[in-house]
Amino acid sequence: xxxxxxxxxxxxxxxxxxxxxxxxxxxxxxxxxxxxxxxxxxxxxxxxxxxxxxxxxxxxxxxxxxxxxxxxxxxxxxxxxxxxxxxxxxxxxxxxxxxxxxxxxxxxxxxxxxxxxxxxxxxxxxxxxxxxxxxxxxxxxxxxxxxxxxxxxxxxxxxxxxxxxxxxxxxxxxxxxxxxxxxxxxxxxxxxxxxxxxxxxxxxxxxxx
Amino acid sequence: xxxxxxxxxxxxxxxxxxxxxxxxxxxxxxxxxxxxxxxxxxxxxxxxxxxxxxxxxxxxxxxxxxxxxxxxxxxxxxxxxxxxxxxxxxxxxxxxxxxxxxxxxxxxxxxxxxxxxxxxxxxxxxxxxxxxxxxxxxxxxxxxxxxxxxxxxxxxxxxxxxxxxxxxxxxxxxxxxxxxxxxxxxxxxxxxxxxxxxxxxxxxxxxxx
Amino acid sequence: xxxxxxxxxxxxxxxxxxxxxxxxxxxxxxxxxxxxxxxxxxxxxxxxxxxxxxxxxxxxxxxxxxxxxxxxxxxxxxxxxxxxxxxxxxxxxxxxxxxxxxxxxxxxxxxxxxxxxxxxxxxxxxxxxxxxxxxxxxxxxxxxxxxxxxxxxxxxxxxxxxxxxxxxxxxxxxxxxxxxxxxxxxxxxxxxxxxxxxxxxxxxxxxxx
Amino acid sequence: xxxxxxxxxxxxxxxxxxxxxxxxxxxxxxxxxxxxxxxxxxxxxxxxxxxxxxxxxxxxxxxxxxxxxxxxxxxxxxxxxxxxxxxxxxxxxxxxxxxxxxxxxxxxxxxxxxxxxxxxxxxxxxxxxxxxxxxxxxxxxxxxxxxxxxxxxxxxxxxxxxxxxxxxxxxxxxxxxxxxxxxxxxxxxxxxxxxxxxxxxxxxxxxxx
Numbered sequence: 035x036x037x038x039x040x041x042x043x044x045x046x047x048x049x050x051x052x053x054x055x056x057x058x059x060x061x062x063x064x065x066x067x068x069x070x071x072x073x074x075x076x077x078x079x080x081x082x083x084x085x086x087x088x089x090x091x092x093x094x095x096x097x098x099x100x101x102x103x104x105x106x107x108x109x110x111x112x113x114x115x116x117x118x119x120x121x122x123x124x125x126x127x128x129x130x131x132x133x134x135x136x137x138x139x140x141x142x143x144x145x146x147x148x149x150x151x152x153x154x155x156x157x158x159x160x161x162x163x164x165x166x167x168x169x170x171x172x173x174x175x176x177x178x179x180x181x182x183x184x185x186x187x188x189x190x191x192x193x194x195x196x197x198x199x200x201x202x203x204x205x206x207x208x209x210x211x212x213x214x215x216x217x218x219x220x221x222x223x224x225x226x227x228x229x230x231x232x233x234x235x236x237x238x239x240x241x242x243x
Numbered sequence: 244x245x246x247x248x249x250x251x252x253x254x255x256x257x258x259x260x261x262x263x264x265x266x267x268x269x270x271x272x273x274x275x276x277x278x279x280x281x282x283x284x285x286x287x288x289x290x291x292x293x294x295x296x297x298x299x300x301x302x303x304x305x306x307x308x309x310x311x312x313x314x315x316x317x318x319x320x321x322x323x324x325x326x327x328x329x330x331x332x333x334x335x336x337x338x339x340x341x342x343x344x345x346x347x348x349x350x351x352x353x354x355x356x357x358x359x360x361x362x363x364x365x366x367x368x369x370x371x372x373x374x375x376x377x378x379x380x381x382x383x384x385x386x387x388x389x390x391x392x393x394x395x396x397x398x399x400x401x402x403x404x405x406x407x408x409x410x411x412x413x414x415x416x417x418x419x420x421x422x423x424x425x426x427x428x429x430x431x432x433x434x435x436x437x438x439x440x441x442x443x444x445x446x447x448x449x450x451x452x
Numbered sequence: 453x454x455x456x457x458x459x460x461x462x463x464x465x466x467x468x469x470x471x472x473x474x475x476x477x478x479x480x481x482x483x484x485x486x487x488x489x490x491x492x493x494x495x496x497x498x499x500x501x502x503x504x505x506x507x508x509x510x511x512x513x514x515x516x517x518x519x520x521x522x523x524x525x526x527x528x529x530x531x532x533x534x535x536x537x538x539x540x541x542x543x544x545x546x547x548x549x550x551x552x553x554x555x556x557x558x559x560x561x562x563x564x565x566x567x568x569x570x571x572x573x574x575x576x577x578x579x580x581x582x583x584x585x586x587x588x589x590x591x592x593x594x595x596x597x598x599x600x601x602x603x604x605x606x607x608x609x610x611x612x613x614x615x616x617x618x619x620x621x622x623x624x625x626x627x628x629x630x631x632x633x634x635x636x637x638x639x640x641x642x643x644x645x646x647x648x649x650x651x652x653x654x655x656x657x658x659x660x661x
Numbered sequence: 662x663x664x665x666x667x668x669x670x671x672x673x674x675x676x677x678x679x680x681x682x683x684x685x686x687x688x689x690x691x692x693x694x695x696x697x698x699x700x701x702x703x704x705x706x707x708x709x710x711x712x713x714x715x716x717x718x719x720x721x722x723x724x725x726x727x728x729x730x731x732x733x734x735x736x737x738x739x740x741x742x743x744x745x746x747x748x749x750x751x752x753x754x755x756x757x758x759x760x761x762x763x764x765x766x767x768x769x770x771x772x773x774x775x776x777x778x779x780x781x782x783x784x785x786x787x788x789x790x791x792x793x794x795x796x797x798x799x800x801x802x803x804x805x806x807x808x809x810x811x812x813x814x815x816x817x818x819x820x821x822x823x824x825x826x827x828x829x830x831x832x833x834x835x836x837x838x839x840x841x842x843x844x845x846x847x848x849x850x851x852x853x854x855x856x857x858x859x860x861x862x863x864x865x866x867x868x869x870x
Contacts, residue, residue: 041443044323050261052468054318057269057687060475064483064556065273072563084573099553106549109472110542114462124319128441131315135308138273145281155293232546234459250861253741259679263736266478266687274691333737337859340733344726347691354699364711470677478684482692482765490772502782517762524758527681528751532671650755652668 041124048122051130052113058134059109065141066098066105069148094148100225101144105137107231108167115171115195119178120185126177133170139163147221157217161210161224168203172196202231250333257331260339261322267343268318274350275307275314278357303357309434310353314346316440317376324380324404328387329394335386342379348372356430366426370419370433377412381405411440459542466540469548470531476552477527483559484516484523487566512566518643519562523555525649526585533589533613537596538603544595551588557581565639575635579628579642586621590614620649668751675749678757679740685761686736692768693725693732696775721775727852728771732764734858735794742798742822746805747812753804760797766790774848784844788837788851795830799823829858 073087112133119126143163150156175195178184184192209223235241282296321342328335352372359365384404387393393401418432444450491505530551537544561581568574593613596602602610627641653659700714739760746753770790777783802822805811811819836850862868 044319047322047326050265050322053262053265053471054269056468056471057266057475057684058273060472060684061270061273061479061688063552064476064479064559065277067556067560068483070560072560072567075567078568078571081571081573084568084571088573088577102549102553102556106546109549110462110545113465113468117465124443127319128315128443131311131318134272135311138276138311141273142276142279142281149281149284150287150293153287153290153293155290155297159297234542234546253737256740256744259683259740262680262683263687266475266684267691269475270479270688270691274695333861336737337733337861340729340736343690344729347694347729350691351694351697351699358699358702359705359711362705362708362711364708364715368715471680474677474680475684478681479688481761482685482688482768485765485769486692488769490769490776493776496777496780499780499782502777502780506782506786520758520762520765524755527758528671528754531674531677535674652751652755 044124044127046122046124046127048116048119051122051127052116055109055112055116055130055134058137059105062137062140063102063105066101066144069141069145070094070098093151097144097148097151097221100221100228101140101147103225103228103232104164105140107228108133108137108171111171111199112174115175115178118185118187118191118195119183121183123181123183126174126181126183129170129174129177133167133174136163136166136170139166151221152217154213154217157213157220158210161206161220164206164224165203168199168206172199172203175199202227253333253336255331255333255336257325257328260331260336261325264318264321264325264339264343267346268314271346271349272311272314275310275353278350278354279303279307302360306353306357306360306430309430309437310349310356312434312437312441313373314349316437317342317346317380320380320408321383324384324387327394327396327400327404328392330392332390332392335383335390335392338379338383338386342376342383345372345375345379348375360430361426363422363426366422366429367419370415370429373415373433374412377408377415381408381412384408411436462542462545464540464542464545466534466537469540469545470534473527473530473534473548473552476555477523480555480558481520481523484519484562487559487563488512488516511569515562515566515569515639518639518646519558519565521643521646521650522582523558525646526551526555526589529589529617530592533593533596536603536605536609536613537601539601541599541601544592544599544601547588547592547595551585551592554581554584554588557584569639570635572631572635575631575638576628579624579638582624582642583621586617586624590617590621593617620645671751671754673749673751673754675743675746678749678754679743682736682739682743682757682761685764686732689764689767690729690732693728693771696768696772697721697725720778724771724775724778724848727848727855728767728774730852730855730859731791732767734855735760735764735798738798738826739801742802742805745812745814745818745822746810748810750808750810753801753808753810756797756801756804760794760801763790763793763797766793778848779844781840781844784840784847785837788833788847791833791851792830795826795833799826799830802826829854 070091073084073091078084078087112130116130140163143160146156147160175192179192205227206224209220209227211220212223213220230240279300282293282300287293287296321339325339349372352369355365356369384401388401414436415433418429418436420429421432422429439449488509491502491509496502496505530548534548558581561578564574565578593610597610623645624642627638627645629638630641631638648658697718700711700718705711705714739757743757767790770787773783774787802819806819832854833851836847836854838847839850840847857867
């Protein structure tokens with residue numbers, strides 16, 4: 035009985051959950067770039083060599099930027115949910131800790147992708163990381179709705195948040211499936227989908243997704 | 244006398260203690276994953292090689308997730324305490340700085356465990372890290388109660404927090420003792436105990452611990 | 453329609469954007485110093501050797517301090533803007549996420565500069581990073597003004613913020629152009645300009661810039 | 662004129678300065694431990710080997726804990742000052758950014774000390790880092806007093822803060838001077854002085870310092 039009492043008071047601070055989340059995202063976003071090693075000095079004998087070496091790094095830089103964008107999308111997504119939640123509970127806190135575990139895996143998935151950009155396994159793990167983040171955010175939202183943790187929110191908005199996650203993840207899954215052709219195509223499609231979400235076009239056919 | 248005056252005003256910000264704690268936890272949680280190195284590119288010649296290489300990394304991933312869970316448990320525990328404390332003092336601040344020092348050691352203990360999973364010393368150091376965190380949280384709570392830093396809290400809740408730490412640490416100690424059989428069994432039992440705390444079952448025999 | 457609704461509520465927390473920014477700046481500022489490797493122990497046989505080895509590291513230390521100063525300037529700049537913005541929007545949040553991506557690139561640009569201090573490409577990339585940060589801050593300000601996100605601010609102050617960025621970036625561009633002579637001169641001039649901004653002289657000719 | 666106006670509104674957020682500081686301290690505190698490498702797996706063939714390898718790491722662990730304590734002392738010191746300051750200014754913000762630059766150097770000074778514990782240069786650089794932090798905090802306090810940034814604070818407390826820094830730094834300087842005998846003695850004395858400040862004895866002769 036005393037134990038149940040403990041669980042009733044544990045993990046209720048939405049503010050600290052947000053602070054921990056911002057910290058984890060900040061570290062993960064900055065660690066991504068650690069994968070961008072400077073060219074080895076002994077192999078560079080002039081401007082031309084350095085330019086060539088940087089050209090070799092360029093694909094990694096693009097993958098890094100794609101992952102930064104992914105983390106940005108999920109940071110905005112989590113923030114939007116937490117803003118609408120009036121109070122947290124122990125269970126919701128643990129769902130979000132699981133979400134943050136997924137965030138910390140992103141630098142690893144990204145490095146794997148950058149190293150083995152031509153292999154399907156690398157692409158699928160990268161996509162699995164994105165799927166994991168989406169699934170946990172979906173669970174978090176469903177849990178918050180079920181436990182009545184939201185404030186006065188119109189039902190249309192509740193459905194909009196759900197629909198958003200489902201549509202985005204379906205598109206990512208289609209993108210990932212394209213790796214049967216080539217992993218690079220998959221990555222390109224996933225990045226293109228993300229760009230649409232980042233830009234958030236207000237008119238035209240893309241404003242519907 | 245001027246000095247005593249200094250100590251009366253030093254280290255009293257509960258908000259900044261929480262912010263520093265969230266920062267340290269965020270960095271420690273994300274650094275854990277730095278131990279997950281991507282396979283060496285030159286040793287991987289195709290999908291099959293990468294899958295095999297990732298299979299070798301898998302145990303590390305599990306240990307990393309276990310450590311993330313450990314840090315999550317102690318983050319929730321510390322947060323719950325700090326939420327109930329009305330004001331901080333210089334002494335309480337230093338107890339929590341000691342706690343944070345224990346948190347920063349976790350990536351090291353985890354890496355040691357991942358590298359030497361078959362050795363008892365590695366398991367015992369991992370457990371000692373968990374024990375240290377529990378002991379300091381216990382001292383923090385006792386100190387807060389003794390110095391009357393809590394607000395209006397019912398005595399039952401005070402005892403519930405203490406009991407929680409004592410029971411959990413006793414179970415971890417039993418788990419650690421099982422390393423006389425094999426370190427892997429110890430780790431499995433400790434992780435299982437933690438999972439129970441994370442899930443926090445509301446009914447059944449496990450709801451009592 | 454539900455989707456538009458989602459975008460209306462997404463990314464509106466100015467507080468969390470500030471918290472994420474502080475986190476990214478904190479990590480980037482501290483990662484800079486990771487480039488300062490301690491001398492190799494086996495090559496150091498006494499006080500004299502260590503002093504010589506540290507002498508070789510000294511230029512890196514200076515470049516590190518210059519980059520720390522750069523990040524400090526942009527942190528103050530972003531903070532000043534966010535303080536004057538009354539509310540955030542999804543679009544403004546994404547502009548600032550782009551800004552933060554530029555911040556996370558700074559440790560890479562700095563390491564490149566430290567490694568290839570005699571090469572123009574390294575200097576130009578370092579400068580491009582500074583330019584990128586300035587351009588995004590300029591876009592963020594223009595966007596905030598256009599979307600009426602500022603509170604009651606006098607028009608003179610709006611122009612002062614714009615002018616500040618344009619003047620500073622023009623001076624940096626002049627500094628960067630000096631790399632046709634030598635990259636070291638460029639770096640020296642850019643650092644000198646930054647020092648003027650940091651010191652912020654209240655009288656004399658430099659108080660005008 | 663517009664420029665002066667800009668400087669009047671720049672860098673005034675005490676809350677964001679505190680948040681950035683907590684972030685930098687959190688990262689620096691956690692990076693310290695990165696210097697604790699796990700023993701090389703190929704050199705360890707059993708429990709005994711691992712114990713011996715950990716024994717070799719032990720001195721590094723102690724130096725790491727000493728540096729964590731140093732950072733803790735300066736974190737409490739800075740926090741205490743910021744709590745007493747009612748508002749920040751551009752100039753004060755830059756003094757504290759200088760302070761944070763000193764904080765980010767701590768992992769480097771610590772690694773140097775751990776690697777070359779028998780060399781005076783390493784000890785003197787370690788001490789210079791501590792001195793730098795103390796000098797900047799002293800300048801920050803003097804500046805805050807001179808610019809009337811403090812709230813209603815009794816003059817005795819203003820002097821207590823100053824005296825605290827001067828006494829502590831004098832003791833550290835004496836400790837550093839002992840490196841003419843041996844660097845290890847210096848380190849021991851400095852750590853002992855810090856321990857007195859951490860424990861903050863309330864009675865006895867040490868309660869006076």
